[in-house]
Amino acid sequence: MKKRxxxxxxxxxxxxxxxGHEQAHGGAWKVAFADFTMAMMALFxxxxxxxxxxxxxxxxxxxxxxxPLTDGGAGVFDGKSxxxxxxxxxxxxxxxVQTPENAAMRPQDRPSEHSxxxxxxxxxxxxxxxxxxxxxxxxxxxxxxxxxxxDVVPQGLRILLRDDQQRVMFERGSTRLTPHFQGLMGGxxxxxxxxxxxxxxxxxxxxxxYRGGRGYDNWNLSGDRALSARxxxxxxxxxxxxxxxxxxxxxxxxxxxxxxxxGVNRRVEVLLLTQQAEQLYRQxxxxxxxxxxxxxxGAHFVKEQGKPL
Numbered sequence: 001m002k003k004r005x006x007x008x009x010x011x012x013x014x015x016x017x018x019x020g021h022e023q024a025h026g027g028a029w030k031v032a033f034a035d036f037t038m039a040m041m042a043l044f045x046x047x048x049x050x051x052x053x054x055x056x057x058x059x060x061x062x063x064x065x066x067x068p069l070t071d072g073g074a075g076v077f078d079g080k081s082x083x084x085x086x087x088x089x090x091x092x093x094x095x096x097v098q099t100p101e102n103a104a105m106r107p108q109d110r111p112s113e114h115s116x117x118x119x120x121x122x123x124x125x126x127x128x129x130x131x132x133x134x135x136x137x138x139x140x141x142x143x144x145x146x147x148x149x150x151d152v153v154p155q156g157l158r159i160l161l162r163d164d165q166q167r168v169m170f171e172r173g174s175t176r177l178t179p180h181f182q183g184l185m186g187g188x189x190x191x192x193x194x195x196x197x198x199x200x201x202x203x204x205x206x207x208x209x210y211r212g213g214r215g216y217d218n219w220n221l222s223g224d225r226a227l228s229a230r231x232x233x234x235x236x237x238x239x240x241x242x243x244x245x246x247x248x249x250x251x252x253x254x255x256x257x258x259x260x261x262x263g264v265n266r267r268v269e270v271l272l273l274t275q276q277a278e279q280l281y282r283q284x285x286x287x288x289x290x291x292x293x294x295x296x297x298g299a300h301f302v303k304e305q306g307k308p309l
Contacts, residue, residue, distance in 0.1 A: 119196035119239075123274045128152045131195070131272075135159065138187040147184060156197060157272035159188065161229070163263055170266075173210060175224040177232055185229065188270075189236035198244040198278050200271040201226045201233075207251040207260035223248030229268045244273070244281065 122131050132150040139148040147167065149160040161181065163169055169181045177185065192199065203226030205218045226246045234240050254265040273281065 119194055121196040121275060122157075122272070123276075125152060128157050128272075128274075131191070132157060135188065135191055138191060139184065142183050142187045144180065144184045144187075147181070148188075153271075155271060155277040156274045159270040159272065160267055161270070162267040169268065170225055170228075173212060173221070175221065175228045177228055182232060185232035186236040189233045189238040192233065192242065192270075192272070193237045193239065195242075195272065197272045197274065199242055200245045200247065200273065200281075201230050201243060202247040202249055202269045202271070203227075203229070204249050204253060204265060204267050204269065205251050206263060206265040207254070218250035219248050222250050226268060229270070244278070245285075 122128055129152055132152060135148065135150045136145070139145045146164040147162060147169075149162070151158045151160070161169060161184065167180050168178060170177065203222035203224070205222045205225075210217050210221050223246070226248060230243055230246050233243075251260060251265065254260050254262075255267070256262050256264055259265075
C-alpha cells in the first residue's frame, strides 16, 4: 500500500498465516485421550470381574494338588471339599453340598462320641500303649493325673484309680464316689465306650478293719465300691455288656505289702482284657472248653463248643 506521491516512504503490511497455531490446538488429541480412557476402563472392569473368581478357585486348586483324595460336586477330584472325614486315620476332604448327582453317595458327618460307632478291639502292645496315652491325656484334662495310673500288662491294660493327698475316691467307710472321681469316671467311660475289650473291675481296701458291724467287713466294702465304680461308668456311657466281672479283694492284694494299712492300698482297678486273656478267663469260669464232668453216674467228656471230638 502506498501513500501520496510526494511522500516517497512506502508502508508495507505483512499478513501472517495462523494455520500452524490452529493445528497445535486441534481436536485430534481428544480422540486419542478418549480411546485411552475407554481402554483403561475396560481393563479395570475385567480385573474387577476376574478377581473374586480367582480368590474362590485358588485354594481349591492348591488343595487339589496337595490332597488328591478329595470329592464333592459331580466329580471326585474337583477340589471343592471343606468337611473332613476320617478314613482309617487319614483326613480326607469331602463336600457337604448336596446335589442331585451326589445326593445318593454324600458321605456322612464324622461320628460323634455317642453316635454308636463300632467299638474296636485292642490287642497289640503298640495299640495298648496308644490307648494308655489317651487315657492319661483324659486324666490330665480332668486334673486327675495323680488319681489315674495306666499300665500295659500281659493281660491287657490295668487302670488304677486311687486317692491322693488332697482328694479321696470314697469317704471313710463309704461306697459313694466323690464328685471329682465321678468326673474321672465320666472321662474314662467316653474312651472305654469305643473299646470292644471286656473289663474286670475290682475293689481293694487297706488292712484297717471295717467297724460297721452286722457282718459287713472289708470284703463287702471293696465289692460295693467296685460296683459303685461300674455304675458310674455305665451311667456315663459305657455299655453294660462291656463289664465281664466285678470282684472284691478286701485287703488281700495291697500295693504296699510292707504297709498294709497305708491309704495307697485303697483303690479300684479296671483291667482291660485282650482277646486271648478274655478267652482264658472264660475257660476258667465258663463251660465253652473241653472238660470232664463228674457226677453220680460217672464221668463223661464234654467237647469244646464249636469243635468236634
